[in-house]
Amino acid sequence: xxxxxxxxxxxxxxxxxxxxWKNTKLTILRSVFSFTVAAxxxxxxxxxxxxxxxxxWFVAMAFTFPAVMAVVAYKRGxxxxxxxxxxxxxxxxxxxxxxxxxxxxxxxxxxxxxxxxVGFLTTDMLVNQPDDPLNMGGVSHAIVGxxxxxxxxxxxxxxxxxxxxxxxxxxxxxxAGVVRFFTQAMSGVPSIVAGLFVYAxxxxxxxxxxxxxxxxxxxxILMLPTVARTAEEVLKVVSDDLRxxxxxLGASQVATTFRVVLPTIRSGLITAAVLGVARVAxxxxxxxxxxxxxxxxxxxxxxxPMASLPTYIFSSLGVGTDNSVARAWAASAVLLTxxxxxxxxARLFGGRNRKSH
Amino acid sequence: xxxDAELEVSIDIPEHRKLQVxxxxxxxxxxxxxTTGAYFSLAVLAMIAGFLLxxxxxxxxxxxxxxxxxxxxxAGSGDETAPAVFGVAAMLVGSLVIAIMAIAIALPFAVISAxxxxxxxxxxxxxxxxxxxxxxxxxxxxxxxIWGYAILMPHVVGWSKSLNSWFxxxxxxxxxxxxxxxxxxxxxxxxxxxxxxxxxxVAREVYSQAPRDQIDAAYGLGATKxxxxxxxVLPFGKSGLIGGAMLGLGRAxxxxxAVYLVLNLxxxxxxxxxxxxxxxxxxMIATRFGEAGPYELRALMAAGLVLFLLTLVVNALAxxxxxxxKVQ
Numbered sequence: 001x002x003x004x005x006x007x008x009x010x011x012x013x014x015x016x017x018x019x020x021w022k023n024t025k026l027t028i029l030r031s032v033f034s035f036t037v038a039a040x041x042x043x044x045x046x047x048x049x050x051x052x053x054x055x056x057w058f059v060a061m062a063f064t065f066p067a068v069m070a071v072v073a074y075k076r077g078x079x080x081x082x083x084x085x086x087x088x089x090x091x092x093x094x095x096x097x098x099x100x101x102x103x104x105x106x107x108x109x110x111x112x113x114x115x116x117x118v119g120f121l122t123t124d125m126l127v128n129q130p131d132d133p134l135n136m137g138g139v140s141h142a143i144v145g146x147x148x149x150x151x152x153x154x155x156x157x158x159x160x161x162x163x164x165x166x167x168x169x170x171x172x173x174x175x176a177g178v179v180r181f182f183t184q185a186m187s188g189v190p191s192i193v194a195g196l197f198v199y200a201x202x203x204x205x206x207x208x209x210x211x212x213x214x215x216x217x218x219x220x221i222l223m224l225p226t227v228a229r230t231a232e233e234v235l236k237v238v239s240d241d242l243r244x245x246x247x248x249l250g251a252s253q254v255a256t257t258f259r260v261v262l263p264t265i266r267s268g269l270i271t272a273a274v275l276g277v278a279r280v281a282x283x284x285x286x287x288x289x290x291x292x293x294x295x296x297x298x299x300x301x302x303x304x305p306m307a308s309l310p311t312y313i314f315s316s317l318g319v320g321t322d323n324s325v326a327r328a329w330a331a332s333a334v335l336l337t338x339x340x341x342x343x344x345x346a347r348l349f350g351g352r353n354r355k356s357h
Numbered sequence: 358x359x360x361d362a363e364l365e366v367s368i369d370i371p372e373h374r375k376l377q378v379x380x381x382x383x384x385x386x387x388x389x390x391x392t393t394g395a396y397f398s399l400a401v402l403a404m405i406a407g408f409l410l411x412x413x414x415x416x417x418x419x420x421x422x423x424x425x426x427x428x429x430x431x432a433g434s435g436d437e438t439a440p441a442v443f444g445v446a447a448m449l450v451g452s453l454v455i456a457i458m459a460i461a462i463a464l465p466f467a468v469i470s471a472x473x474x475x476x477x478x479x480x481x482x483x484x485x486x487x488x489x490x491x492x493x494x495x496x497x498x499x500x501x502x503i504w505g506y507a508i509l510m511p512h513v514v515g516w517s518k519s520l521n522s523w524f525x526x527x528x529x530x531x532x533x534x535x536x537x538x539x540x541x542x543x544x545x546x547x548x549x550x551x552x553x554x555x556x557x558x559v560a561r562e563v564y565s566q567a568p569r570d571q572i573d574a575a576y577g578l579g580a581t582k583x584x585x586x587x588x589x590v591l592p593f594g595k596s597g598l599i600g601g602a603m604l605g606l607g608r609a610x611x612x613x614x615a616v617y618l619v620l621n622l623x624x625x626x627x628x629x630x631x632x633x634x635x636x637x638x639x640x641m642i643a644t645r646f647g648e649a650g651p652y653e654l655r656a657l658m659a660a661g662l663v664l665f666l667l668t669l670v671v672n673a674l675a676x677x678x679x680x681x682x683k684v685q
Contacts, residue, residue: 093465
């Protein structure tokens, strides 16, 4: 009986749920009008009061825009006024949140370009001092060092992260909740603590020297939670029908996992790995304690310090002269570009977007 | 009575059968390997605590509770005239002050951004804005640090001066000398920016799960958008927001390089947040590590353990709260 009821209900055409909070043309028009009035008012206020420059105008705007929005709604009663004022506050609030990030990207790129020349990507700092003119020396050693250490970290963290996700989603063992909870909690381990831990174990006990493998291990600790989390989300997308079909054909769980489930979500797993890499590529603190910095590319990953982009930035800042700080900005631009590229790759493989359907 | 019983039988729908797979040897090996691998991450957490305790144990036995309550950090001269004294109280207080300040600044903006992304932003650009949020969460802390020092600090110093001249009578905003750069306040503002993405995305996720029927009901009763948000969405998301804030707090407590670059390290319990003196445990470890002798290294390990346990507790609580608010 329930069956017939349910299927009958399915056949009844029902309206798509509407979104009452969606903006209509009228509300948008009102907002644009209020925005213009508030902008003019804010400019006037910025002239009269000590608020100066574009930021001063924006601060004035933060007060005038919600006020004007409220005044425009005056005819529709006090609740409409409150509603419009909050709309103004939310719009201004979100814009003000974006300002610093736009500033970060813009500053890094504009200041980075000043110290950038073609050879910056292809030379190291072996024969140059950080304070040398900006057409000498570069970050090739740091780029290679970062790539090597991040690659080594991925070799450790990506399989472990995927294994943790398989345990939670595929095996659903008794400890699934515990493993999930602790991998999540692990994402909060301060990066400096990961560095200290690897220093205490690998550097002090085993190698007695700073080296790239130690740096990679510290990065792996920080990378694992991101990989595990993303891989888990991707694994959950795989339909249970697929697993059931595979097992109905007599496949073992190993075969189901490796020949049905994992190939289905290959691109999602790549996303998980790339997001993990993006998470750690800019880590500085753990590397200061494990692989440190060296002016030249080091070919031995077990022996001696190895440069990386973050530690290059850090050590150039430490020198503190105009030219070395300019180098730090240029290296920041390289690092930021690297991370943005990684992010774009992760988006292109689109493991996250699959969640939406 | 008879009819009822018959009806019950006819309603009886077979349960979805639970898959029962007879395990072969390969499956058993597979499960064994995966289970071991999965528990490895737990083992790493235990090992972090274990090794730091092992390396720092001598410090805990030498100084006892004084390591937590003492504010003095001095490696000494190595002989009896000036013995080494280690205590993390100043740094611990500094960590908490900066992190709490960061969350207090970030939280209103996180709520506003989450509401904007979920209920105000045009659908066409919503997804784009959300991926921007993910992207800025990945900006390295050293870049936040260099930007914070060069661009943000001059602005914040200006705000500090205004705060000090208007509210200087209030002990927290008083300063011993009119130097406002590299203060805990600067670090707090910078960290607020750094924890904003994670707090916002947790808040947004929770707000997106607010019950649709109740929102519709609020609209049906004639509520404005703000009315619906205030009566349905905000109360629903309260616990999730607290969880997100604590997650941000955990991040802020452990931040190293950005704080190192914008804060003047002074080993003194300093609650005057505008004054140019402060510190946090993480940046103190990074600062002292380079020049530390063997004994001070042990003290740094002990400090690392304290920081690790503190952030672990905060994060575990946050995860619990966030997970529970999602189940509702």
